[in-house]
Amino acid sequence: MKATRNLIAIGQESENFQGILHQLEEHEWNVHRAATIRQAWKALHETSYPVGIIYLEDTSDDHLREVEGIINEFMTRWIAIASPSALHSSTVCTAISRLFSGIHILPIENGNLLISLENLAALANLDAKQNVSSPETAEPHDCRMVGSSSIMKSLYRTIHKVAVVDAPVFIQGESGTGKELTARAIHEESSRSGEAFNAVNCGALPANLIQSELFGHEKGAFTGASQRKIGIIESTQGGTLFLDEIGDLPLDMQVNLLRFLENHTIQRVGGLKEIEVDVRVLAATHVDLEHAVAEGRFREDLYHRLNVLQVKVPALRERGEDIETLAKYFFKCFANEKSMQVKGFTKESLAIMRLYEWPGNIRELINRVRRAMVMCEHPLIRPSDLGLERRHSPSRYAESLEEARDMAERSVVLAGLSRNSFNVQHAARELGISRVTLYRLMEKHHIHRNSEEESHQHTRGHAKAPNVVDFSPLHKSR
Numbered sequence: 224m225k226a227t228r229n230l231i232a233i234g235q236e237s238e239n240f241q242g243i244l245h246q247l248e249e250h251e252w253n254v255h256r257a258a259t260i261r262q263a264w265k266a267l268h269e270t271s272y273p274v275g276i277i278y279l280e281d282t283s284d285d286h287l288r289e290v291e292g293i294i295n296e297f298m299t300r301w302i303a304i305a306s307p308s309a310l311h312s313s314t315v316c317t318a319i320s321r322l323f324s325g326i327h328i329l330p331i332e333n334g335n336l337l338i339s340l341e342n343l344a345a346l347a348n349l350d351a352k353q354n355v356s357s358p359e360t361a362e363p364h365d366c367r368m369v370g371s372s373s374i375m376k377s378l379y380r381t382i383h384k385v386a387v388v389d390a391p392v393f394i395q396g397e398s399g400t401g402k403e404l405t406a407r408a409i410h411e412e413s414s415r416s417g418e419a420f421n422a423v424n425c426g427a428l429p430a431n432l433i434q435s436e437l438f439g440h441e442k443g444a445f446t447g448a449s450q451r452k453i454g455i456i457e458s459t460q461g462g463t464l465f466l467d468e469i470g471d472l473p474l475d476m477q478v479n480l481l482r483f484l485e486n487h488t489i490q491r492v493g494g495l496k497e498i499e500v501d502v503r504v505l506a507a508t509h510v511d512l513e514h515a516v517a518e519g520r521f522r523e524d525l526y527h528r529l530n531v532l533q534v535k536v537p538a539l540r541e542r543g544e545d546i547e548t549l550a551k552y553f554f555k556c557f558a559n560e561k562s563m564q565v566k567g568f569t570k571e572s573l574a575i576m577r578l579y580e581w582p583g584n585i586r587e588l589i590n591r592v593r594r595a596m597v598m599c600e601h602p603l604i605r606p607s608d609l610g611l612e613r614r615h616s617p618s619r620y621a622e623s624l625e626e627a628r629d630m631a632e633r634s635v636v637l638a639g640l641s642r643n644s645f646n647v648q649h650a651a652r653e654l655g656i657s658r659v660t661l662y663r664l665m666e667k668h669h670i671h672r673n674s675e676e677e678s679h680q681h682t683r684g685h686a687k688a689p690n691v692v693d694f695s696p697l698h699k700s701r
């Protein structure tokens with residue numbers, strides 16, 4: 224019968240292996256034989272093979288590293304063939320379970336191998352048919368606060384403290400750091416959690432609509448007001464209102480807002496009645512409000528009204544320990560949009576993400592991870608997929624010579640470790656320092672060995688990250 228499906232098979236020309244391949248050819252498989260990993264690289268660069276077999280005769284560390292290299296390079300799904308004795312080594316077992324989609328132990332039941340290959344080919348076919356949605360805009364669908372760095376633990380404590388007090392909270396932080404998520408967390412932990420949470424971006428509302436959006440209007444209040452409209456403040460009755468970019472609120476609106484904060488009443492546009500509203504206000508801005516007050520762009524009395532309690536959301540670069548956890552969390556969030564052929568990040572990517580400054584904070588991290596997952600053509604996301612190659616020149620952000628030295632030291636240590644799969648002994652030798660010194664430097668720069676084990680991710684769904692705060696989906700007005 225004529226061969227119809229392509230398969231690459233890597234392994235020495237042992238009689239055993241050739242016998243297996245011969246059987247496959249008799250069952251419509253077009254087998255490309257590669258005696259060495261090097262030959263297979265060449266073949267895979269020329270042709271794409273949806274499925275492959277690797278005969279693991281040689282189970283030395285060096286060979287397993289080569290096997291890992293080729294598996295991580297191409298989108299082929301692999302089956303391992305090994306002798307029972309190979310499985311006596313825990314290193315080999317770990318490598319097989321991490322890298323391969325299946326294993327067959329010698330002597331092979333050819334029928335079973337054929338079924339495995341059929342299944343893998345079907346999965347590969349699904350990969351090819353997959354529709355990938357646009358990477359441009361989406362963010363994860365659920366709202367969790369992820370991170371276990373000391374600075375995040377301190378944020379969780381602050382959230383907890385301010386949640387139980389019914390006063391306005393002023394949330395400060397750079398753009399994309401999680402101010403809105405923090406506001407939701409405060410609401411969820413407060414006694415108002417059963418009521419509405421509404422978020423309004425003051426900077427995004429057109430000036431002529433702000434008043435009626437916030438306070439509502441009566442029928443006939445102005446041309447086009449054909450119906451009474453309940454404003455956002457009134458519709459948040461009993462709940463929490465998050466006013467984002469409060470610094471962009473025009474001065475006349477600031478007066479109205481102040482009146483509402485002082486009296487807990489509002490008037491709809493065109494209405495005469497004072498309506499009582501019980502709404503907690505949380506406000507945020509990424510601009511320096513004190514500066515805006517000094518320049519007369521923001522009312523001082525309103526500033527003090529809003530600024531009763533403060534919460535500072537840290538920039539992503541201040542929480543280096545969390546970057547890996549966050550990147551993996553977002554990877555899992557988006558995993559079902561792309562074939563699980565993309566398994567995670569290379570060690571180099573994880574190291575570079577830690578060094579990068581993240582001017583766009585978590586929102587930038589989300590976008591880079593998502594884009595990389597869509598565009599990546601290898602099982603592991605590389606720095607180039609994230610658009611982060613050669614971006615972290617250590618001296619670029621340093622303000623003092625000492626800081627520049629520190630950053631350079633950290634960068635060299637991380638690079639050395641990631642080149643050596645986080646093997647301290649090998650990395651120390653390559654860096655020309657003792658193991659003790661390397662351990663000391665790792666401690667100094669908060670570099671952990673577990674970066675290595677975590678560089679592969681096979682999970683879908685939401686394995687709970689440490690220190691995760693959960694929120695249910697909430698109503699949001701923008």
Ligand SMILES: Nc1ncnc2c1ncn2[C@@H]1O[C@H](COP(=O)(O)OP(=O)(O)OP(=O)(O)O)[C@@H](O)[C@H]1O
Pocket residue numbers: 362363366367368369370396397398399400401402403404405467509585586589
């Ligand atoms: N600690 C966190 N864990 C998980 N996701 C987070 C965390 N912080 C922020 N995010 C996510 O990052 C994105 C940006 O967060 P958010 O909108 O709260 O930031 P922001 O500071 O309000 O931004 P902006 O200043 O642009 O309004 C959201 O998708 C949010 O869910």
